[in-house]
Amino acid sequence: FRKRQPSVASLIQGIRDGDKTALSRAITLVESKNKTHLVQANQIIEACIADKKNTLRIGITGVPGVGKSTFIEVLGKYLTNQGKKVAVLAVDPTSSLSKGSILGDKTRMEVLVRDENAFIRPSPSEDSLGGVARKTRESIILCEAAHFDVILIETVGVGQSETAVHGMVDFFLLLKLAGAGDELQGIKRGIMEMTDTIVINKADGKNKQAANLAKIEFTRALHFYPPKENGWVPKVLQCSALENEGISEVWQTILNFKDATADAIYDKRKYQNKFWLLQTIEDNLKMQFYEDTAIQQQLEQLTTLVMNAKVSPFVAAEQLLALHQKKLK
Amino acid sequence: FRKRQPSVASLIQGIRDGDKTALSRAITLVESKNKTHLVQANQIIEACIADKKNTLRIGITGVPGVGKSTFIEVLGKYLTNQGKKVAVLAVDPTSSLSKGSILGDKTRMEVLVRDENAFIRPSPSEDSLGGVARKTRESIILCEAAHFDVILIETVGVGQSETAVHGMVDFFLLLKLAGAGDELQGIKRGIMEMTDTIVINKADGKNKQAANLAKIEFTRALHFYPPKENGWVPKVLQCSALENEGISEVWQTILNFKDATADAIYDKRKYQNKFWLLQTIEDNLKMQFYEDTAIQQQLEQLTTLVMNAKVSPFVAAEQLLALHQKKLK
Incomplete structure (x- = not known):
């Protein structure tokens, strides 16, 4: 008879073989609240963490309605067409409250979800943003061990979720719509400083002119923020995910960023690792106190x-x- | 014979009588590392904390050379001339390292230091910014109990000291010089969001034209930051502390802020109190762990x-x- 629950060793092997079912099952262990599962999850992560990673981790944020799903699907498809393997994860701290979740409705990305080189996983449900972020972060490790080259991490930007995502990615992308004038209205505090590129979506048809104005306004606005330590000057791009326009420019910008900042990406990952170590310690100390x-x-x-x-x-x-x-x- | 160390009760009485010597001695107890002194300091603070306060706490930051001392002296003198009592405190986390301190050299404010209605106290020396900030914050309580109406808190803005000062004041003022073009260069991350008013100092003589350009540039820049929750729109002013010009406009702006935000100041103080409670707890938990x-x-x-x-x-x-x-x- 067939074992219902595969062993840790076979899951690790499966992940390394790029088996999406093994990857899914391992992430389910990571997300479980069962202590035995968590011990197994830790064993899998410890085995996978040191696997070599020449990958790109990209955070994507934007308010509901901005077209994140379509954008991610089109970008993902663009990359799989180039032979890349793309994983899509999410950090949505509200999903445990609403019992829904972003990416939960897989029909939203119905082309990408059927793509052999894509892997889509909704946001983990957890009681705290810290918990959601931790689990997504561990899922990144597993996806990379399963040879996914590009990890796209979506967030709706509730509470501090953008900061959490910014702390686990190499490149942070803000998706915007052209508005009715003052483009900075409605931008959350701190987002502009985190952004590596602003992409104005739905820059098509009658929106084109507004998108051009928005591009000028955002470019000016970015000029008024302090320069980034890695020397990167944030870009403002336009695209139409629906019309499949501007996607290659977005990807080229991300590649330019990778070239321009070179080793800085790997240094950044080191400091992100350290940050998560100290953050986890401090969150736990506080939790112990307040509970x-x-x-x-x-x-x-x-x-x-x-x-x-x-x-x-x-x-x-x-x-x-x-x-x-x-x-x- | 005369007692060298006055009792806690007599210090409390002295503070309430507005006696600057008693105030000084009480602050020395607050700053002491001796446990007996700290018990006494806590008794004095507990007695003074509930005293009614219709006061203004103003934070002033700016890089060395911007003319903070002259500005504070001229503003202080302007206020004491109106019959107000003015206390000047400082948060300088480097003073314990360098063994010097801002405000330490009292000759820098030689007019104000001789003013009966002024009280000037250098930054406490402490091992950590948290310690410096705590002691300055307790000194504010004592100064207010001694009937000082306006508390000016200077910081040089090293490390996170501006955030600490922002967390203990009603109004936060950034002092700048007109630069040579890109005014935003050299502004630390986060400062623009904290600022209630930017004052361009040394706007006199041949600097006047540059100061006018800087005013336009800063006003534009502030437009690109998210609006403040209390509805206040940060102002950009010019002054010449040396020529005693523009000081009344600075003070009028602070009074306008107080009127416009009204009860928000007192709500802000409540949340600042809560913030310091939680911050102190969390700092201690971390310290215990890391030590x-x-x-x-x-x-x-x-x-x-x-x-x-x-x-x-x-x-x-x-x-x-x-x-x-x-x-x-």
Whole structure:
């Protein structure tokens, strides 16, 4: 009889053979809340993490309606046509709340989903953005071990999800529509600094003129932001995912970025790894503190006193830390 | 005989009477590393914290050479001439390293330092920015209890010190010089978003024309940043601290800000208090972890493995957290 659950060793082998079913199953282990599954997931990740990676990790953000799915599908298809293997992942912290998820409805990318060289996986459902980000990050490792060359990571940009995605990619792309004038309205704080390229989508038909104006406005706007440390000057491009126009320019820009920043990409990955190590430690320390029932009983009341300047924040912090310390011992 | 060290009660009384010597001594207790002094400092702060405050806390930043001391002296003098009491504090995380400090050389403000209605205190020396910021923040409480109406907080903007100062003031002012063209060069990331007003200093004589161009450039630049939640549109002003020109416009802008944002200032203070409570807790949790000798022995090696993708950041984090947990128990 056939085993229902393949062994860790066979999953690792399957991933290395580029078997999408093995990859899917391994990601399911990563996303599981079952402790045995998590031990297995860690074994698979430890085996896969050191595999050589000459890959590109690209983050794509944009508000709902901007055409992210169509854009990702067209870009993905453009790449698989060149013989590249493309994985599409997502970071959507709301998916666990709404029980839906971006990329969850695979019919949205019905051409790419049937493409042998593509792998599409919806956002993991988790209670916290930290959890979602962690699991997506581990899935990147598995996709790369399965020989996917380009990893596209979609986010709807709720809360701090763009920052999380920015912290796991080589290149960060902001998808925009041409608006009705002040293009900067509706851009979240911090996004412009993170962006490596702004792509104005739906630059076709009667939108073309507005898209030209938007391109000028965004180019000017980017000039008013501090220069990037890696020397890259963010670009503003136009495309029409629907008409399949401008996609090769987007890809060429990403390749130019890779050439221009060269080893900086691999240095960046090193510092991203370090960042995630420290971030995970610090998130856990905080979680332990705020989930301590002794703390929960006092925190709310003390916070109110502190907010209303009845107790100094520092004195209140000392009290709470002493309480937590006592509990741990 | 006269007691060398006055009692806590007499210091509290002295502060409430507006006695600058008592205020100074209390701040010295706040800044002390002696545990007895810190207990006394906490008692004084707890007594003073609930005192009513109709005050303005103004942060002032700018690179060395921009004329901060002269600006603060002239603004301070302008306010004391109106019968206001003005305290000048500083956040300079480098002062403990260099053993010097901004405001340390009081001859820099020789007019203001002799003004009965002014109180000038150099930056506390501490090992960490967190420590410097904490002590300055507690000094604000004491100055306000001593009936100072306007608190000016200077920072040179090293590291994250502007963020720390922004988190303790009502109004944040960036002092600039007219440059040689691209005004945004040399502006640190994040500063533009924090700024409530940019003041172009030394806008006199042959600098006047450059200052006019800089004003246009900064006004345009601010347009490209997301709007502020309190609805305030940051202003760009010019002044010549040396010629005593433009100071009344700066003050009028601050008063306009206070009127326009009204209760928002007091809400902001509430959230700043909460922020400092949580920040202090989280800083302490991190410090405890990173100062754990068991962690220190392993962290460096594991970080290198993580950076070079030999170990997953999440697996390494789990190992280190388990080690720390064991130590605490």
